[in-house]
Amino acid sequence: MLNRDNFTTDEILHCLEGLLDVSGPTRRQLLEIGRCALSRNNITNPEFMGPFFQRLLQRCWNKNTILQRISDPSTVTKSSDPFHTLYGNTSEAEKAKLHNTIRAFAQTLSLLNAEEIGLALNSINSFMHSDKFTFVNTQIGKKYVMDQLLYDTTRFIDRAHIKSPKQGVVKVRNILFKLNFDARIAQCSTTTVRNDMMQDIMLGILTTHRLNGMDKLQLFEQFRKESMDSGFAISLKPRTIVKLIELIIDVTEKDPNKSLGSISWVLRYASDKKVPFDIIQSWKVKIFGNRGPMT
DSSP states (O other): OOOOOSSSSHHHHHHHHHHHHHOOOHHHHHHHHHHHIITTTTTOOOOHHHHHHHHHHHHHHHHHHHHHHHTTTTOOOOSSSHHHHHHHSSSSHHHHHHHHHHHHHHHHHSOOOOHHOOOOOOOHHHHHHHHTTOOOOOOHHHHHHHHHHHHHHHHHHHHTTTHHHHHHEEEEEEEEHHHSOOOOGGHHHHHHHHHHHHHHHHHHHHSSSSSSSHHHHHHHHHHHHHHHHHHOOOOOHHHHHHHHHHHHHHHHHHOOOOOOOGTTTTTHHHHHHOOOOOHHHHHHHHHHHTTTOOO
């Protein structure tokens, strides 16, 4: 077993790269190599991560066998995209093998800290978009694989922090902010999970005792803007809207001359979400008094 107590990182990496150059390791053996490299030795080196992930995927499918099916007109499932054609002609067992392998690798990946996970995902994504990645060649295929890896990684983080959900939310947030590629490629498959996490983060900002009222509002708006700029379509839940309005009212009551600036969207948003008109009017009076409506 590889161990940092006996080898330097460069020596371990050289050994691992040598294993990838031979045809011997099975899918299960490769998964164990991945566990050794990541969870025991924290190796997220770009020269290792990309080739390793591709070799792992290659152990899931025998593409020559699948391509032979495609060449038989009686069995082919046609599609305008080559990856859809390839995937459509795999058996249920082959599909399950691919997903289970990605899931097993994601579980190991989820055990690292946020910085290491971000580095590993960046390395894999960079390799996937190079000429060296041949498992799938189309953007649709690469998007599909990366979606699955991101989705499974974050789900394992969620499960690991079921008794301390805020820690899990913070870890996922830190990972997303460390990615150097467009994380929206995973949004279709993670919308529900991400929105729930975003709600928890925003509620945490609004209710923390470590910040004063105005600092909470500024941090809330900064987080909301950065999240939207990153491609997350956040839909505020009623509880979050109420907490935000209560905080705005508290700030304005303590300092009626305080400028609310960039949070002027809140009452309009509440109206769009069908909050009763009389409640919104009551909020307006408490916030603005005789100063007029929010513009």
